[in-house]
Amino acid sequence: MLTLLFADRIENWPAYEPALKAVLSEAGIAAQILLPPVDPASVDYIIYSPLGPVQDFTAYTNTKAVMNLWAGVERVVGNATLTQPLCRMVDEGLERGMIEWVTGHVLRAHLDIDFFLTHQDGLWHHQGHVPPLARDRSVVILGIGALGGACATTLAGLGFNVTGWSRTQKALPGVTCLSGPEGLRDALSKAEILITVLPNTRETTDLLNAETLALMPKGAVILNPGRGNLIDDDALLAALDAGQIAHATLDVFRVEPLPPEHPYWAHPKVTVTPHIAAETRPASAARVIAENIRRFEAGEEPLHLVERGRGY
Incomplete structure (x- = not known):
């Protein structure tokens, strides 16, 4: 069973929990979704927001990818501790x-x-x-x-x-x-x-x-x-x-x-207007996250993989 860490603001969890669990089940992906604190070495994937609790990725030695919930990655792409693949959100x-x-x-x-x-x-x-x-x-x-x-x-x-x-x-x-x-x-x-x-x-x-x-x-x-x-x-x-x-x-x-x-x-x-033009919506974002996990697990090319040198 895979372990996913939900590393967004805790107030967003009630909206994301049912959406993520539903699409993972539909995709046949056996996974548990945990909230911090967790053992970093146990985490396979991080569902991430720059406003969440994870800022240092050093200890996440077994994490296969970080799934950004935002379309923009400028707040994380330059993080020197982030060595894992980073996927931005396009949904x-x-x-x-x-x-x-x-x-x-x-x-x-x-x-x-x-x-x-x-x-x-x-x-x-x-x-x-x-x-x-x-x-x-x-x-x-x-x-x-x-x-x-x-x-x-x-x-x-x-x-x-x-x-x-x-x-x-x-x-x-x-x-x-x-x-x-x-x-x-x-x-x-x-x-x-x-x-x-x-x-x-x-x-x-x-x-x-x-x-x-x-x-x-x-x-x-x-x-x-x-x-x-x-x-x-x-x-x-x-x-x-x-x-x-x-x-x-x-x-x-x-x-x-x-x-x-x-x-x-x-x-x-x-x-x-208060940054509302392209707001992440849990139902559609969850489908992208599930598809990317499926792709990583199958050894396929992930969606929206960030090119660090270009910054997006």
Whole structure:
């Protein structure tokens, strides 16, 4: 029988316990799921959250893999004690949540819904507020991996003119795919609505700064459900004040929860959402964990194995 250690916050255990036990049973995997403290040498797999009790992996000498419950691994990938294989979470629930958050806020910007919500004043504000058709709106997504790619193809399916950018060249149906530094400049220059779904790496830190924000069309909108480090906060605030950027909807931040004194809270051109775009849901996450355990036990290639050198 395998031993799994649930190393997330204890308050999450009541939601994960039935989901994990059900999918492990369906998969025919004989396993016991334990909560800390346990004998580290007895643990075969760790179901892990960076906010959980395990920060030092040294004693887990027989652990075959660490299953991260988050899509992001920046809080653990640099941990020098982690020598076991690390798998990040990419599952149907995360994907659907991201698609729905992105699609909702793209349509909100595209249709200028905020204008009408703030102009319920008895006047007929028609002139200048008829939106273009989706096919005439340029939407750019930075980061077209599993989550960003799903958003890109969904928006293309709604008729938007979608461009995706990634470090390496990719191909997606209905999406213009660009890569490299010149591709980034080209993508930003046409981004009426910009969505950032990039990982947190040295290369992506402050990717949106004073120089790159100036490349965008005046009055562009930014949606960031990716990582807080992607944006130079001071540069974005300056671009909002100058009218270069019309609005920013931000779901992720360098410090979370976002401190009450942060300028984003009070800025009239900023919408803050509390890191909800791609929340891990126990039912769908449990299926990925069970499948990965099955793959490890069968000697097959695991899902979403992190490449340490790339940071994701």
